[in-house]
Amino acid sequence: MSGSTLPGTGDDESPDRVVLHVDMDCFYASCERLREPALRGEPVVVGMGYEAGETIGAVATASYEAREYDVDSAQPISRAVERLPPVERPDLGSADDDRGHYRPVDMEFYQSVAGEVKAILHDCADTVREVSIDEAYLDVTDRTSWATVDAPASASGAAERRTLAEGLARHVRERIAREVGVPASVGVAPNMAAAKVASDHDKPDGLTVVPPGDVTDFLAPLPVEEIHGVGPVRASDLRELGIETAGDLASADPRTLQDRFGDRGRELYDRARGVDDREVTPTGLPKSLSRESSFAEATTDGEAMREKVRALAAAVAERARSKDALYRTIGIKVVTTPYDVNTRAESLSGPVDEPELVEEVALSLLEEFADSEVRKLGVRVSKLSFTAGEQASLDGFDGHESRGEAVVDGSTAEPDASENATAEPADRPTVGEDRSGQFSLEEFE
Known part of the structure; x- marks a missing residue:
């Protein structure tokens, strides 16, 4: 989707980055x-x-x-x-x-829902960094700006006037709620550390906007453990130095902090002052691409299902082509009542870029659900390749392999790490660095 089609898009050439942190509430x-x-x-x-x-x-x-x-x-x-x-x-x-x-x-189910969320995030931003199953950073600088409009801010945070960035962030949050049906909190700021704090500021289902120039004032009254990277142990150490709030940390002697905590001390000092030069970097090339769409009400109308699958197949194939991606697997997702997630896929004998084949295979896989009451449909291409010249000849498709192969529906942009998932508390992110309330049992990276 072109950035110009999204709410909150402007032509402002501001050098200040616009970073969104999307945090799924109790995912x-x-x-x-x-x-x-x-x-x-x-x-x-x-x-x-x-x-x-x-x-x-x-x-x-x-x-x-x-x-x-x-x-x-x-x-x-x-x-x-x-x-x-x-x-x-x-x-x-x-x-x-x-x-x-x-x-x-039920990690397979959660990954399936996360895949729907991530598809929206990648549709709304050119640069997405997925941190875990329930949070991601988006750099939307090229799609919006900090320019204000003639209206008061309607989000929480430091902004007095509504910004174009707020409009885009609201669009992202509302799309997740409308199309997936789960709540998310979104923080908007000029850097990653501040956006992370902002997303946690007004939970659940919150939207907090902190424009450039307001970051330090926004952070100053917050308890020091609200600064991204300060856990309970570090907060206790800082309090021994008389540092109770982010404002105290921002006013501290950076040399004292560096002597006590090494480079980490200087980093936390900078974050408390609203300084964070890290770029939002993607987590790697996508492993799959998908499009999904819900019916207003569950339906058994076969032609309506086929029409939706045709549209989804065309959208997925076009997205793959826009990314110069070939694919080896074509699959569908069918959500039947009450909310049973079914996935089917067909593996091909080589990587292709064939929109007609995506539609053909997706419709063929859909036949299994002809008598089902369906709430949502999705089409996915996976096992992507970005190397030019790898496309297989259609002569090789005398028979497709593994029809009806069950697959875990999930990622639209990164490896599926479910095989490495663990339920051990040791895998939890450092306490104080993840205050989303979500004990992450696995990460996509």
């Missing part, structure tokens, strides 16, 4: 609510080890309602069930206890 719990709408507004805990007979496990994420009972990510499951007994375990607690809804980790 695993949000995915479970997507699958079970009755869970909305209820305490939801996603984790391992709460089932009868199991004694070891951890909370992967807890909804904001569950956090009111002091249940939080990375917590031992035994402590969580003491504070909020599971509805699914009537043998625990007493009859008068408030209870929560516990669900096991």
Whole structure:
């Protein structure tokens, strides 16, 4: 999609970067609510080890309602069930206890939903850095600007006037909510560190905008642990130096900080002053490209399904061609009621750039679901190659390989690391560097 078609686009040539940090709110719990709408507004805990007979496990994420009972990510499951007994375990607690809804980790499903989110992010920005399954940085400098419009700011943060950047960020957040059905908080700032703090400022479902020139004032009153990179241990060390807030850190002697903490001390000093020169760098070439679209209501209309698949196939093939990408696998995603995610794929004998073939294979795979009630459809090409001259001859397609091969639907822009996923707390990002409430069980990188 051209940047000029997005809300918030301007022709301003401002040298200040516009960085978005998109943080999915309690992502695993949000995915479970997507699958079970009755869970909305209820305490939801996603984790391992709460089932009868199991004694070891951890909370992967807890909804904001569950956090009111002091249940939080990375917590031992035994402590969580003491504070909020599971509805699914009537043998625990007493009859008068408030209870929560516990669900096991379903990483394949979460990756599928994350894939839909990431497709939107890559559609709205030319440069996306995916940090984990539930957060990413976007550099949208070429698509918008810090120019103001004649209206007061409607987002939280330091901006007094509405900026074009706010419009684009709102567009991204609303697309995620509308097209995927899960909430996200978005921070907008001129650098990565400030955008990260901004996204955490007004959760859940928040939008915080911090224009250039306002970053230091925005950060100053925040507790020092709000600075990206300051965890509980480092915060305690800083307090020993009399540093309680980001403003205190920004006013400290950088030589003292460097003597005490090495280069990290100088880095935190700069971040507290709103200085962060890191560029948003992508995590690598895409491994797959996809397009998805929902029906207004679940349908069994076969022609409506085929029409949507044709449009999606054309969009995916065009996107692959625009990126000079060849593909070896063509697949579809079919979400049937209530929210069952089905994926099918067909492997080809060599890399191709053939839009007609994408449509042909996608329609063929769709036939399996002719009698199903369908909520959403998607088309994906994967096993991408960006080396010129690798295209296989169509003469080689006497028979396609692996029809109906089940695949994990997910990434539109980076490797699928699900085979390396682990549920061990040791894999959690450093405490204090990830305050999203999401205990990351795997990362895409």
